[in-house]
Amino acid sequence: MKNAAFTLTAPLLAQPLSWASTAIAAPLKADPAPVVIVAGNLWDGLADNPLGPMELLVENGKISAMAPDVGRPEGARVISLPDHTVTPGFIDSHVHVTLRPELEDKIFDLSSSAKALLGVEALSILLGHGFTTVRDTGDMDIHGYTTCDLARALAEGRIAGPRLIPAGHLISTRGGHGDGEPLLGADSNPWQNSLADGVDEIRKVVRREISRGAQWIKFAGSGGFSSPADDPSQTPYSQEEMNVMVGTARDLGIPATLHVYGDEGIRRALTAGVRGIEHGNLASRDTLTIIEDKGVYLVPTQFAVIRQARLIDDDAFWKAADKPPYVRRKYRKYAAQLMEAAKNIADSKVKIVFGTDIGTFSFDTNNAGEFGEMVANGISPVRALKAATSMAAEMLQMPDIGVLAAGKTADIVAMPGNPFDDISVTEKVDFVMHDGAIHKSPGQG
Ligand SMILES: [Zn+2]
Numbered sequence: 001m002k003n004a005a006f007t008l009t010a011p012l013l014a015q016p017l018s019w020a021s022t023a024i025a026a027p028l029k030a031d032p033a034p035v036v037i038v039a040g041n042l043w044d045g046l047a048d049n050p051l052g053p054m055e056l057l058v059e060n061g062k063i064s065a066m067a068p069d070v071g072r073p074e075g076a077r078v079i080s081l082p083d084h085t086v087t088p089g090f091i092d093s094h095v096h097v098t099l100r101p102e103l104e105d106k107i108f109d110l111s112s113s114a115k116a117l118l119g120v121e122a123l124s125i126l127l128g129h130g131f132t133t134v135r136d137t138g139d140m141d142i143h144g145y146t147t148c149d150l151a152r153a154l155a156e157g158r159i160a161g162p163r164l165i166p167a168g169h170l171i172s173t174r175g176g177h178g179d180g181e182p183l184l185g186a187d188s189n190p191w192q193n194s195l196a197d198g199v200d201e202i203r204k205v206v207r208r209e210i211s212r213g214a215q216w217i218k219f220a221g222s223g224g225f226s227s228p229a230d231d232p233s234q235t236p237y238s239q240e241e242m243n244v245m246v247g248t249a250r251d252l253g254i255p256a257t258l259h260v261y262g263d264e265g266i267r268r269a270l271t272a273g274v275r276g277i278e279h280g281n282l283a284s285r286d287t288l289t290i291i292e293d294k295g296v297y298l299v300p301t302q303f304a305v306i307r308q309a310r311l312i313d314d315d316a317f318w319k320a321a322d323k324p325p326y327v328r329r330k331y332r333k334y335a336a337q338l339m340e341a342a343k344n345i346a347d348s349k350v351k352i353v354f355g356t357d358i359g360t361f362s363f364d365t366n367n368a369g370e371f372g373e374m375v376a377n378g379i380s381p382v383r384a385l386k387a388a389t390s391m392a393a394e395m396l397q398m399p400d401i402g403v404l405a406a407g408k409t410a411d412i413v414a415m416p417g418n419p420f421d422d423i424s425v426t427e428k429v430d431f432v433m434h435d436g437a438i439h440k441s442p443g444q445g
Contacts, residue, residue: 028160034077036070037055038082040081043385043419044088056070058410058433059073061437063409065406085414085425086412088404089162090131091392093395094135094299096139096359097359098139098140108180108190115146119150121363122359124161127160127440128439132163134165135166135396136150136151137257138218139169151215163434165215165216166213167214167218168214169209177222202248206249217256218257221235222262223261224261225305238268246274255397258274259279263283267287277297277299279300285348288345297352297391301355312335354374356370371388371426374387375423381423412433414442
């Protein structure tokens with residue numbers, strides 16, 4: 001589609017009735033009355049298996065009791081979910097709420113306010129999918145700080161959506177994975193706030209990102225598949241530059257993660273002291289062992305990456321994906337290596353965290369599809385489910401979420417069936433409670 005204004009407004013205009021009629025747009029505040037959730041089956045985010053029938057008492061946004069019978073306090077609202085499995089609210093640690101695949105080459109055309117509207121729409125959709133916390137790993141508002149503003153608006157209860165942890169912009173070298181300029185004509189000279197070459201620029205950009213509200217620093221430690229001018233094998237930042245990137249953030253109390261595919265970039269980042277690795281889909285077995293030994297978290301975004309490798313010969317898939325030809329060319333080059341590395345990740349003991357890269361693919365697609373993709377790649381259902389709950393909370397250093405227990409935040413979802421038997425039911429979440437407020441309930445759309 002050529003007209004950016006049209007592609008932006010079309011999905012919003014197409015949806016207003018269904019948007020308004022679902023409960024997503026409604027309650028931002030916790031129910032003042034106690035809520036009792038009667039679960040046919042419950043998984044707490046930690047156990048190797050579901051715990052069976054269980055009840056949760058929710059008061060003032062917190063779980064105040066979890067037991068087979070929590071009683072019925074005066075005035076309590078009882079929600080009965082006999083055929084459901086109740087789990088902690090899901091956490092997607094790799095989203096891009098200000099990005100849409102069809103707008104990837106229009107990032108210089110859209111204003112900050114247009115990107116904010118994309119973000120509001122995306123956040124509502126993610127909450128509807130059962131994601132009560134998301135980390136945005138790359139604001140596409142390359143002049144402003146939209147994801148930081150959205151995080152504040154959510155925290156203040158001005159808009160509906162999950163808890164948002166902004167990682168600011170993807171800090172990139174000029175010509176690297178996060179540089180938008182190659183998408184433009186050769187003689188244009190755009191300004192972008194997240195480019196940094198050399199240690200002095202890196203210090204400035206990292207400090208500015210954090211001052212504007214970034215809670216993680218994310219940088220491009222290798223080339224990518226979706227960018228036109230580089231290759232996943234390239235490692236643009238030197239060891240010295242990565243050390244300064246991660247060290248400057250660390251001195252301000254902020255963890256760092258990076259976009260990276262292969263061994264060299266991963267090893268430099270591990271030396272620099274990152275807390276997380278995004279993608280890592282070309283890591284060798286030896287490199288995975290180092291990640292494991294260092295206790296660093298890996299967000300393998302398999303729905304966005306490995307699925308494209310597996311479907312490399314599927315013309316219908318690529319036609320529907322509507323990507324520029326260089327994307328498929330790059331995936332073809334690395335497809336076998338990506339599939340091999342996915343197997344090695346499943347066989348490893350690396351701390352895997354759930355992340356999808358949604359925004360690089362359509363918000364019409366349920367990002368819970370990552371669960372099924374992980375299981376298809378040999379990751380056990382319990383490991384995939386922990387990756388989106390307790391393990392993600394550990395990586396994010398947010399001990400109040402990701403687990404169901406007395407005293408925890410009431411971020412609770414439910415799905416018909418049992419995800420330990422059929423992982424695809426994670427795409428059918430029809431009960432969503434966030435911070436004690438019910439956003440979606442079976443029968444309520
Ligand atoms: Zn991403």
